[in-house]
Amino acid sequence: MNEVIREFLLETHENLTQLDADLLTLEKDPAHREALASVFRTLHSVKGTAGFVGLVKLQAVAHSAESLLSRLRAGELAFNREIATVLLGVVDSIREVLRAVEGDGSEGSGDYTALIGHLDRLRESPGATAAMPAPASNPVPPSASSPKPLPVVPPSPTVATSAITSVNVVSPTLTLPPKLFPPDSSTETRTSVVSDTSLRVDVRLLDKLMTLVGELVLARNQIMQFGTYQEDTAFHGTVQQLNLLTTELQTNVMKTRMQPIGNVWNKFPRVVRDLSVACGKQVRFEMDGQETELDKTIIEAIRDPLTHLVRNAVDHGIETPDVRMASGKSAEGRLLLHAFHEGGKVLIEIADDGGGIDPQRVREKAVRSNVVAADEAARMSERELINLVFLPGFSTTEKVTHFSGRGVGMDVVRTNIEKIGGTVDIESQLGRGTTVRMKIPLTLAIIPALTVTSGGERYCIPQVNLLELLRLEGEKAAHGIESMHGAPVYRRRGHLLPVAYLTDLLGIASNRIASAEVNIVVLQADDRQFGLVVDAIHDTEEIVVKPLQKQLKGIAVFAGATIMGDGRVALILDVLGLAQRAHVVSGVRGRALAEKSPEGTEGAAVERESLLLFATADGGRMAIPLALVARLEEFPQSVLERAGSREVVQYRGEILTLLDVCQELRRLASNRNGESPTERNWQRAGSTPSEGNSQVVVYAGSEPRVGFVVGSILDIVEEEVTVRSRANRPGVLFTAVVQGRVTEFLNVDALIQAAALELAPAP
Amino acid sequence: MADEHQYCTFYLRDLYFGLDVLKVQEIISYQEMTRVPLASPVVRGLINLRGQIVTALDLRRRLELPDRSPDQLPVNIVVQTDDGAVSLLVDEIGDVLSVSEGDFERPPETLQGIARELILGAYKLDGRLLLILDAGRTVNLANH
Numbered sequence: 001m002n003e004v005i006r007e008f009l010l011e012t013h014e015n016l017t018q019l020d021a022d023l024l025t026l027e028k029d030p031a032h033r034e035a036l037a038s039v040f041r042t043l044h045s046v047k048g049t050a051g052f053v054g055l056v057k058l059q060a061v062a063h064s065a066e067s068l069l070s071r072l073r074a075g076e077l078a079f080n081r082e083i084a085t086v087l088l089g090v091v092d093s094i095r096e097v098l099r100a101v102e103g104d105g106s107e108g109s110g111d112y113t114a115l116i117g118h119l120d121r122l123r124e125s126p127g128a129t130a131a132m133p134a135p136a137s138n139p140v141p142p143s144a145s146s147p148k149p150l151p152v153v154p155p156s157p158t159v160a161t162s163a164i165t166s167v168n169v170v171s172p173t174l175t176l177p178p179k180l181f182p183p184d185s186s187t188e189t190r191t192s193v194v195s196d197t198s199l200r201v202d203v204r205l206l207d208k209l210m211t212l213v214g215e216l217v218l219a220r221n222q223i224m225q226f227g228t229y230q231e232d233t234a235f236h237g238t239v240q241q242l243n244l245l246t247t248e249l250q251t252n253v254m255k256t257r258m259q260p261i262g263n264v265w266n267k268f269p270r271v272v273r274d275l276s277v278a279c280g281k282q283v284r285f286e287m288d289g290q291e292t293e294l295d296k297t298i299i300e301a302i303r304d305p306l307t308h309l310v311r312n313a314v315d316h317g318i319e320t321p322d323v324r325m326a327s328g329k330s331a332e333g334r335l336l337l338h339a340f341h342e343g344g345k346v347l348i349e350i351a352d353d354g355g356g357i358d359p360q361r362v363r364e365k366a367v368r369s370n371v372v373a374a375d376e377a378a379r380m381s382e383r384e385l386i387n388l389v390f391l392p393g394f395s396t397t398e399k400v401t402h403f404s405g406r407g408v409g410m411d412v413v414r415t416n417i418e419k420i421g422g423t424v425d426i427e428s429q430l431g432r433g434t435t436v437r438m439k440i441p442l443t444l445a446i447i448p449a450l451t452v453t454s455g456g457e458r459y460c461i462p463q464v465n466l467l468e469l470l471r472l473e474g475e476k477a478a479h480g481i482e483s484m485h486g487a488p489v490y491r492r493r494g495h496l497l498p499v500a501y502l503t504d505l506l507g508i509a510s511n512r513i514a515s516a517e518v519n520i521v522v523l524q525a526d527d528r529q530f531g532l533v534v535d536a537i538h539d540t541e542e543i544v545v546k547p548l549q550k551q552l553k554g555i556a557v558f559a560g561a562t563i564m565g566d567g568r569v570a571l572i573l574d575v576l577g578l579a580q581r582a583h584v585v586s587g588v589r590g591r592a593l594a595e596k597s598p599e600g601t602e603g604a605a606v607e608r609e610s611l612l613l614f615a616t617a618d619g620g621r622m623a624i625p626l627a628l629v630a631r632l633e634e635f636p637q638s639v640l641e642r643a644g645s646r647e648v649v650q651y652r653g654e655i656l657t658l659l660d661v662c663q664e665l666r667r668l669a670s671n672r673n674g675e676s677p678t679e680r681n682w683q684r685a686g687s688t689p690s691e692g693n694s695q696v697v698v699y700a701g702s703e704p705r706v707g708f709v710v711g712s713i714l715d716i717v718e719e720e721v722t723v724r725s726r727a728n729r730p731g732v733l734f735t736a737v738v739q740g741r742v743t744e745f746l747n748v749d750a751l752i753q754a755a756a757l758e759l760a761p762a763p
Numbered sequence: 764m765a766d767e768h769q770y771c772t773f774y775l776r777d778l779y780f781g782l783d784v785l786k787v788q789e790i791i792s793y794q795e796m797t798r799v800p801l802a803s804p805v806v807r808g809l810i811n812l813r814g815q816i817v818t819a820l821d822l823r824r825r826l827e828l829p830d831r832s833p834d835q836l837p838v839n840i841v842v843q844t845d846d847g848a849v850s851l852l853v854d855e856i857g858d859v860l861s862v863s864e865g866d867f868e869r870p871p872e873t874l875q876g877i878a879r880e881l882i883l884g885a886y887k888l889d890g891r892l893l894l895i896l897d898a899g900r901t902v903n904l905a906n907h
Contacts, residue, residue: 506800552802
């Protein structure tokens with residue numbers, strides 16, 4: 001296909017959309033002169049180029065249409081519905097011819113003589129309204145309604161969402177504010193109305209510019225670093241100047257690649273209309289935030305997922321009018337596309353007020369198709385269940401789609417969104433509708449990232465995954481990270497945060513000094529959080545993401561590489577990849593311990609078992625079988641309340657009675673000796689790592705539940721308990737050696753029974 | 764001349780190798796590298812080549828030869844591949860040699876293992892053999 005035809009196709013495709021819109025405007029408002037002028041200009045330019053490139057049929061059709069339009073423009077005819085229909089027919093036939101040209105270069109086999117005849121008949125008709133004789137010499141007579149020639153707004157360039165695949169190296173015309181145009185007095189010039197304010201630029205050139213700016217940013221960073229060793233103020237001034245200019249240049253070059261999201265959306269009204277007609281549904285389609293801008297590559301990446309979601313919403317989400325009426329809704333369904341900026345990202349919502357997703361049926365289906373285990377599914381929240389539709393294998397089954405409303409290809413939607421660093425999430429209320437929410441980064445090429453060091457190398461962590469930075473010093477550094485059966489965890493504001501060491505994940509030696517402070521970078525991967533322990537944390541800077549070569553493609557923990565200010569290369573960590581390697585993310589599961597633990601019995605009976613080791617407030621070392629532990633919690637003093645002689649805490653919708661192990665053991669001992677129970681005199685051991693907070697072991701076995709207050713959690717170990725001796729005080733089962741130290745095994749039942757005498761019977 | 768070929772030559776231990784000179788972009792001295800954890804041991808690291816990030820492969824390891832001593836700094840031969848530039852770390856650089864096609868011979872059956880995959884053949888020079896590497900296969904670690 002030669003260049004002229006290619007250009008012609010591209011331009012005409014853009015113009016046709018505008019033509020449709022203009023004709024519809026005219027149908028509503030026949031006196032709309034701007035629209036008329038725009039239609040005239042477009043058809044004129046189609047005619048001109050068609051003749052130039054030898055498309056005879058197209059030229060003939062455009063010519064007849066143009067003749068009719070010139071009479072309309074002269075005011076000799078009034079625009080009416082019939083004319084609109086015929087002119088819309090012209091637009092359709094132009095499309096038809098263009099398609100044929102794209103296909104095989106010919107004009108196709110269409111016969112347009114009837115159309116041309118119709119156009120000519122209309123032109124010859126005396127006109128529905130009293131035709132005013134127009135002076136032939138003046139093609140644009142000033143009409144009463146427009147005392148001076150009206151400026152013409154050029155058709156806003158629309159993106160070629162067209163099927164011209166062969167020309168997609170040419171970028172759609174960049175949208176610039178439409179400039180007012182002088183009245184279209186001459187019909188001779190081949191009017192390219194946008195050429196004054198915008199240029200067509202090859203995307204490869206923009207990409208090249210982007211790369212160069214990336215290099216410039218790096219050079220700037222290097223110079224700035226170099227500048228810190230210089231005393232010369234003049235040099236500093238120049239460096240500052242360079243810094244500002246580079247930043248501005250970078251911003252503007254990035255802007256050249258920005259496009260309004262409306263460019264993807266503008267085909268949706270048609271998609272929705274056609275699909276709703278085909279499904280026999282009534283859908284009111286609304287869009288909000290079309291002007292929200294995104295990088296071109298991202299716009300392209302979200303085009304398919306968005307189309308898919310919009311189709312899904314009409315096809316499965318919104319019900320047929322009778323069903324809607326029956327459930328008390330208006331016959332017309334509502335579909336809303338909404339885009340807006342939030343925190344350096346773009347949020348896109350696709351919301352419908354349709355039938356929603358039934359979590360129970362998703363659960364059934366998920367279990368039946370072995371996507372999740374039955375017990376797992378039983379524990380999942382509605383939200384988790386609904387988000388199961390994103391799992392591959394789940395979505396491809398027909399059955400799911402027709403009941404759940406959403407399915408086919410949802411995993412593909414998620415994969416595509418995640419590929420560009422976005423996230424997607426569904427919220428649905430049965431009978432009320434479904435909202436799919438996407439979070440998309442603005443651009444991919446240059447991102448803010450945190451630099452860290454581990455094992456002597458620097459690594460960059462994209463800022464988007466970053467939640468917070470924690471630094472443990474002194475005592476905390478030594479004991480802050482605890483071991484839960486070998487899995488390191490950190491208590492962050494009362495919750496256990498799984499922790500992974502970057503050096504372990506990467507299989508490299510750490511340079512960390514054992515006593516030094518511990519740096520934890522808290523990261524978000526999918527919907528999970530985890531802490532990454534690194535040797536040192538540096539600052540945040542803008543980095544230019546470069547892809548890794550194929551020799552390194554298979555390593556999931558790296559997202560790419562970048563060149564740092566000092567010219568050396570640093571690897572960019574892929575947080576999701578890290579999380580998978582650390583087993584933080586691997587399917588859906590709860591955090592509770594008890595549900596995973598094997599059936600537990602009294603410690604003595606089991607040979608090798610998992611034990612929770614803890615210190616009592618008076619410094620004793622005790623153990624209970626891990627199987628008896630539901631959870632480990634940490635409560636601040638402020639939430640502890642009193643009920644009778646004991647402390648209680650509101651916990652997960654119930655009242656959890658707290659038994660202080662130290663206290664209860666003393667109580668038991670004094671009961672046996674016939675003494676009256678001693679007044680509580682809590683003394684916390686001075687060495688408790690979390691000052692003021694109560695470390696509580698929630699017991700799994702009793703009803704109502706109780707929590708044991710301990711001094712501190714020491715460790716979780718799996719050990720064969722061999723050396724043991726008889727207990728020497730009540731409340732203790734036996735004494736054994738665990739981890740080389742004498743440890744008392746708490747008789748949980750004895751403590752609870754003793755306490756139960758005083759506890760109110762469960763209601 | 765049509766039957767003459769130019770090769771960029773280099774040494775690995777006592778072996779004499781050649782790479783098609785048209786594939787070689789440049790020779791640079793040893794650079795500080797950024798290690799890539801979890802990568803194949805052949806990958807020694809990443810270097811910054813004028814703003815371009817280039818993967819450096821150790822040709823000794825690629826050919827399953829023993830590592831050079833730590834004090835012996837290798838040299839980078841940067842070769843062009845479909846996937847951008849890749850650096851090959853070698854012991855020492857030789858001359859660019861023009862050799863005549865008539866002296867080329869394909870490897871015998873007795874050449875086994877990884878060498879058979881990567882060595883296209885040898886030119887019989889005076890007193891020694893110039894082993895010709897397949898640049899494309901050498902940088903492809905897919906089956907490694």
